[in-house]
């Protein structure tokens with residue numbers, strides 16, 4: 001008895017330590033779970049917040065509905081199995097009115113073209129419409145068996161063809177080109193050897209959807225720098241012309257980057273008079 005008591009006490013102390021240890025581990029697990037949950041939710045909430053804010057700038061009455069249509073394309077899906085058709089409901093939900101004679105397409109001139117269109121209301125790129133603006137510069141994907149939106153560890157542009165971001169841009173580009181009307185402009189890059197590539201989104205999707213029942217002309221603006229590499233005579237442009245729907249007029253003009261800068265700094269001469 002006399003010897004048993006301290007042993008008992010020792011045992012109960014040990015039990016207490018084990019209890020505290022187990023409790024500590026449980027608390028740690030809960031804390032980690034909460035933090036991970038918050039980070040995941042922040043991902044979803046952050047992307048959604050940006051999306052909705054940008055949507056509202058276009059005076060869209062129900063941006064939540066547009067978000068829901070966007071989200072259903074990829075949430076719960078393998079991020080390499082999102083085809084462009086998955087965004088059909090988004091296209092249907094996003095109110096988009098084509099701006100005839102002002103539509104601007106581009107390939108390999110992203111920065112220059114947006115600098116140019118941002119400074120005046122003369123031309124409208126896809127990224128200036130609600131279709132493209134809501135997701136411009138963002139990355140997102142879902143995961144099988146999850147209802148979350150992830151913004152990290154998503155497949156990149158070339159990792160797999162049917163990834164959520166690439167399929168989105170293909171689908172909205174198709175919608176933008178389907179609506180192309182009147183005189184349409186396209187800015188191509190004269191500083192690379194092949195200004196027109198049939199593999200680009202412009203060559204593989206947009207150009208194929210231009211329709212002469214709505215479109216009058218395609219005006220290529222070849223943006224050149226100090227030492228132009230290619231110009232309007234380049235053979236790749238003959239391929240472009242050959243792919244164009246019969247009945248659409250084709251024009252090409254070389255315009256220096258310096259001239260574009262000058263035009264965007266003088267908004268009153270930007271509308272057409274720059275080339």
Ligand SMILES: *[C@@H]1O[C@H](CO)[C@@H](O)[C@H](O)[C@H]1NC(C)=O
Pocket residue numbers: 057058059
């Ligand atoms: C949105 O609506 C406000 C108020 O009616 C108007 O001032 C603004 O120009 C509109 N914006 C767009 C992009 O239509």
Ligand SMILES: *[C@@H]1O[C@H](CO)[C@@H](O)[C@H](O)[C@H]1NC(C)=O
Pocket residue numbers: 108109110111112113189190191192223224257
């Ligand atoms: C054309 O492409 C080159 C090389 O990628 C780039 O440095 C240049 O800024 C582009 N030009 C325009 C007008 O975007």
Ligand SMILES: *[C@@H]1O[C@H](CO)[C@@H](O)[C@H](O)[C@H]1NC(C)=O
Pocket residue numbers: 101182183216217
């Ligand atoms: C397209 O441009 C041509 C030539 O500048 C012009 O005559 C024509 O009216 C324009 N088309 C439309 C639909 O504005």
Ligand SMILES: *[C@@H]1O[C@H](CO)[C@@H](O)[C@H](O)[C@H]1NC(C)=O
Pocket residue numbers: 208209210211212213245
């Ligand atoms: C253009 O539109 C007409 C009528 O909608 C259609 O029959 C034709 O196939 C279209 N052409 C192209 C090249 O998409």
Ligand SMILES: *[C@@H]1O[C@H](CO)[C@@H](O)[C@H](O)[C@H]1NC(C)=O
Pocket residue numbers: 229230231232233
């Ligand atoms: C266009 O490029 C070709 C060769 O690529 C060159 O021979 C020709 O002089 C250029 N034309 C102009 C107007 O710069």
Ligand SMILES: *[C@@H]1O[C@H](CO)[C@@H](O)[C@H](O)[C@H]1NC(C)=O
Pocket residue numbers: 192193194229230231234235236237
């Ligand atoms: C012009 O186009 C052809 C074929 O698309 C390409 O191979 C060539 O390198 C291009 N560039 C120049 C500067 O000639």
